[in-house]
Amino acid sequence: MTRDSRYDILFEPVRLGPVTSRNRFFQVPHCCGMGTQYTETQAAMRGVKAEGGWGVVCTEECMFHMTSETGSYPDPVLFEDRDIKAMAVIAEAIKKHGSLAGVELAHHGMSAENLYSRMAPLGPSSRPQFYGKPLHTKAMDKTDIRDFRRWHRDAALRAKAAGYDVVYVYAAHNIALPMHFLSRRYNDRTDEYGGSLENRVRLIRELLEETKDAIGDSCCVAIRFAVDELLGDAGITKDGEGREVIEMLAELPDLWDVNISGWANDSQSSRFSEEGYQESYVAFVKSLTSKPVVGVGRFTSPDAMVSQIKRGVLDLIGAARPSIADPFLPNKIDEGRIEDIRECIGCNFCISINNQSAPMRCTQNPTVGEEWRRGWHPERIAAKGSDDKVLIVGAGPAGLEAAHALGKRGYEVHLAEARREIGGRITAESALPGLAAWGRVRDYRAYGISQMGNVSVYRDSLMGPGELREFGAAHVVIATGARWRKDGVGRRNPAGIAGAGDHPVFTPDDIMAGAALQGPVVLFDDEDYYLGGVLAEKLRADGLDVTLVTANADVSAYCHNTLEQERIQARLIELGVTIIPLHNLAAIEAGEVELACVFTDRRRRLECASLVLVTGRKPEDSLYRSLTTDRGGIKTLTRIGDCVAPATIAAAVFEGHRYARELDGPAQGDVPFLRERVG
Ligand code: ADP
Ligand code: SF4
Numbered sequence: 001m002t003r004d005s006r007y008d009i010l011f012e013p014v015r016l017g018p019v020t021s022r023n024r025f026f027q028v029p030h031c032c033g034m035g036t037q038y039t040e041t042q043a044a045m046r047g048v049k050a051e052g053g054w055g056v057v058c059t060e061e062c063m064f065h066m067t068s069e070t071g072s073y074p075d076p077v078l079f080e081d082r083d084i085k086a087m088a089v090i091a092e093a094i095k096k097h098g099s100l101a102g103v104e105l106a107h108h109g110m111s112a113e114n115l116y117s118r119m120a121p122l123g124p125s126s127r128p129q130f131y132g133k134p135l136h137t138k139a140m141d142k143t144d145i146r147d148f149r150r151w152h153r154d155a156a157l158r159a160k161a162a163g164y165d166v167v168y169v170y171a172a173h174n175i176a177l178p179m180h181f182l183s184r185r186y187n188d189r190t191d192e193y194g195g196s197l198e199n200r201v202r203l204i205r206e207l208l209e210e211t212k213d214a215i216g217d218s219c220c221v222a223i224r225f226a227v228d229e230l231l232g233d234a235g236i237t238k239d240g241e242g243r244e245v246i247e248m249l250a251e252l253p254d255l256w257d258v259n260i261s262g263w264a265n266d267s268q269s270s271r272f273s274e275e276g277y278q279e280s281y282v283a284f285v286k287s288l289t290s291k292p293v294v295g296v297g298r299f300t301s302p303d304a305m306v307s308q309i310k311r312g313v314l315d316l317i318g319a320a321r322p323s324i325a326d327p328f329l330p331n332k333i334d335e336g337r338i339e340d341i342r343e344c345i346g347c348n349f350c351i352s353i354n355n356q357s358a359p360m361r362c363t364q365n366p367t368v369g370e371e372w373r374r375g376w377h378p379e380r381i382a383a384k385g386s387d388d389k390v391l392i393v394g395a396g397p398a399g400l401e402a403a404h405a406l407g408k409r410g411y412e413v414h415l416a417e418a419r420r421e422i423g424g425r426i427t428a429e430s431a432l433p434g435l436a437a438w439g440r441v442r443d444y445r446a447y448g449i450s451q452m453g454n455v456s457v458y459r460d461s462l463m464g465p466g467e468l469r470e471f472g473a474a475h476v477v478i479a480t481g482a483r484w485r486k487d488g489v490g491r492r493n494p495a496g497i498a499g500a501g502d503h504p505v506f507t508p509d510d511i512m513a514g515a516a517l518q519g520p521v522v523l524f525d526d527e528d529y530y531l532g533g534v535l536a537e538k539l540r541a542d543g544l545d546v547t548l549v550t551a552n553a554d555v556s557a558y559c560h561n562t563l564e565q566e567r568i569q570a571r572l573i574e575l576g577v578t579i580i581p582l583h584n585l586a587a588i589e590a591g592e593v594e595l596a597c598v599f600t601d602r603r604r605r606l607e608c609a610s611l612v613l614v615t616g617r618k619p620e621d622s623l624y625r626s627l628t629t630d631r632g633g634i635k636t637l638t639r640i641g642d643c644v645a646p647a648t649i650a651a652a653v654f655e656g657h658r659y660a661r662e663l664d665g666p667a668q669g670d671v672p673f674l675r676e677r678v679g
Helices: 005-011 039-051 081-095 142-161 177-182 202-215 241-249 302-310 321-325 329-334 349-354 397-409 425-429 436-450 465-471 508-512 530-541 565-575 622-627 649-662
Strands: 014-016 019-021 025-027 056-063 100-106 166-171 220-228 255-260 293-295 316-319 389-393 412-416 455-458 475-478 482-484 521-525 546-550 578-580 583-589 592-597 603-607 610-614 617-619 636-639
Touching: 005 302, 005 329, 039 056, 039 081, 056 081, 056 166, 081 100, 081 142, 100 142, 100 220, 142 166, 142 202, 166 177, 166 202, 177 202, 202 220, 202 241, 220 241, 302 316, 316 321, 389 397, 389 465, 397 412, 397 436, 397 455, 397 649, 425 436, 425 508, 436 649, 465 622, 475 622, 482 508, 508 530, 508 610, 521 530, 530 546, 530 565, 530 610, 546 583, 565 578, 622 636
Parallel strands: 025 056, 025 316, 056 100, 100 166, 166 220, 220 255, 255 293, 293 316, 389 412, 389 475, 412 455, 475 636, 521 546, 521 610, 546 578
Antiparallel strands: 014 019, 482 617, 583 592, 592 603
16 A cells, blocks of 8 residues: 555655655653663664664653652663663664654752662752652752753763764753742842843753763754643743743744643543644644744544644654554555554553553553563564464453454454444443543454454354354454452451442443433442543532542542542542542441441442442353363463453553464463563
């Protein structure tokens, strides 16, 4: 297939100061939980994106001084010359494929914790550290500022020595020292670095000038700048100082990378924003500078990308999450394979993992982070090792991914699903408020399978042990999922909840299947991820009086990791959902429930016509168990996904993929992948 000429503009080269990007696809700096602690892992992950057609591929933020180090969080570092080697491994993996390698030199300033180095965080003024740590920043004196500029310059030289083509001055996300100097909130200095905007922007200007002076002959010096903080007059705004800064520095950098801050604004999930959601904030930038402008917006549609360029909003299409979900997105557009794009669903699961200091994972792309350690390529997979027939039972995320990947390997695959609709939990959950984009997990695989002559899908096909034995497949894969429990067994009540068997309760499965509830509704969220909050939102939108009870201080507490928690809580409050935090559900009675304070066990009663339990899930493994004693002619019988151990959609997709890779592969050892270690 060939490229649709409408998309030609996306493949035009763009000059970035002394270097040129081969096209307009720009993987902006994004966290990945790899750093240079997992150098090979990161190098392979970034390298695959370059191979997939991204003209520029950046690392994440790169620390360059011990006054800003991230402890056990894996970030790349250029503290000293000895660090050049590891950074060069990553740059080389990117450049091998003809892409430019970028690095974002970062100093966390007032938000630094420095747990490892024990050095005081630095800031324009003395303030408590951002994240509730019992420490204050040191107000930098003139010597500190001179030192900081020197460290930055030295780091830029190291970045160049490591082979990077694009080097960033970082002033975004409210976690960068230059942004702290710019901010009226944090900067109360009376010297030439405080007071007027001209003074507060001085440090950014100096960094840009000095970086250009040091490496500008051969490297593009970029700035990542937040034009708006969504804080109104308390912060930088696109109509106020955000605009003025662009006017003041317009021609100084070789590239403007513009966004909204903090990170929770920049990386909004699909539950709270549409593709292109930053346009109204950043659209003015191009009118003030002749330098190229890159911006993000969870772009996965080539038409939306072309529109950004043609309407003069952006010169380069920035992407973090879309490049994680599909490293080959540019090449697929180039080759006229739009339908093959594995679109990011905007779930922020990737972020939730790297926020816990581990290499990121992706709901859509099971190969991310596995490129080096398992040798998995997002587009290539080994041809089948035999002519064996494979039967998969259950077309949820695990079964669909297994069928898709085995189909690509050339196996004869049969996928049987009890329901009319395929997709399992994806189909049910994507009908809930704000989760429509999650349907892409099903749609990408359903489309792929529909193009394969060797994969058959059987709907309305409830399979029992007899059917499985008679089917004649050498390999049978059970991917029958899980059901939400009705007995209250869960995190806070591992032995269940008193009265759960005596009174009717509703589970998420019941609600998603259309159960009619009476108010007042009490929803006990013992899972702490997104579903409890989403269901409360739905039931409230249905006009019911809803109280959400959680043993945490916050609703949907895991969603702090996905950057969504504050928006979720705000939305529930605005909708009129009553929130009772820090209480467990102690007992269920007729027409009411008993709650227990998690600290004192003090009890209170709540009227309740319908109780919704979002507690634990039970693996749906009866079919698997019924076959373990008499398999008939089945060579291998394997369970995958939620019917083994209920977990995330990402985990189910991963297990489906792993099954497909390993069906005829070598036996796995106790450590089934390469580990990065010295010696
Ligand atoms: P996972 O997340 O592990 O993929 P899901 O619960 O999303 O699990 O999907 C499991 C799918 O398996 C559901 O669509 C369900 O209807 C289907 N299923 C369960 N039992 C059977 C069975 N005996 N025969 C066919 N399909 C089944
Ligand atoms: Fe997109 Fe979700 Fe994958 Fe992150 S985990 S890249 S948000 S699909």
